[in-house]
Amino acid sequence: MMAEQLIDITETAQDYLRDLLSKQDQAEIGVRIFVERPGTPHAECCMAYCPEGEQEESDVRYDYEGFHAWIEGKSVRYLEDAVIDYKKDSMGGQLTFRAPKSRVPDISEDATIEEKINYVLYAEINPNLAAHGGSVQLLELTDDNVAVLEFGGGCQGCSVVDVTLRDGVEKTLQERIPELAGVRDKTDHTVTDNAYYS
Known part of the structure; x- marks a missing residue:
């Protein structure tokens, strides 16, 4: 299932991810983005390699230029307005993840x-x-x-x-x-x- 972009991955972060993914052995590999302990003060945004077929049924696919990202289904609402950026520094660089809604508790009627x-x-x-x-x-x-x-x-x-x-x-x-x-x-x-x- 494909959808409009949910997460803003900046140009520098996209370049970094394209480069990183091109160095992997598998041809069809993307990234999977999810939130650990969503809706709590301890929420943590995570990203992992995701070879084709390892995504979960509820995951949502987003296509970027030269790669794709799977967003964990239950993390989608916590990743609205998220921004992934890459900043170069003296040590090489760092991927940063800002997700303002990741720590906001969800108590909608369909909350788990x-x-x-x-x-x-x-x-x-x-x-x-x-x-x-x-x-x-x-x-x-x-x-x-x-x-x-x-x-x-x-x-x-x-x-x-x-x-x-x-x-x-x-x-x-x-x-x-x-x-x-x-x-x-x-x-x-x-x-x-x-x-x-x-």
Whole structure:
């Protein structure tokens, strides 16, 4: 599936990518662009080589002069208005990626459960935990819709983290996201260096 350009890849970045791709062994190779942890403050834009046939079904193809890019389907909305640039410097040069919407939580009606969890964590739960120097993030969502979380800062190793998890985090998430089956903590609580209560 081909579409109009979503990402502005500057001329210098296109030259750099064309050159990079021309040096690969495979004839039909492009790049795949995606966002790790989209909709969170930890969002990271990534690019990888993508030989023909390795793209996913939901990926969207964009053609540039001399090469093509596959955009991960679920990352598309987070990459609107993104700009990829290449700047030469004394070390050779660097590809830069600016995606202003990559960290903006999406809570539209068709948002995934992960996007809804991240929104509740960063909009409601983390501001409360920040009072104790703590935070929590989603590590993964299991196939049976259990959110696997990891606490950090003052929550890691805290003696009342079970209460925080059960009465605060889990209760809030399940009220806001009824399709969520449960919550599991995967934090290593033996590390108590920053614990709010030890």
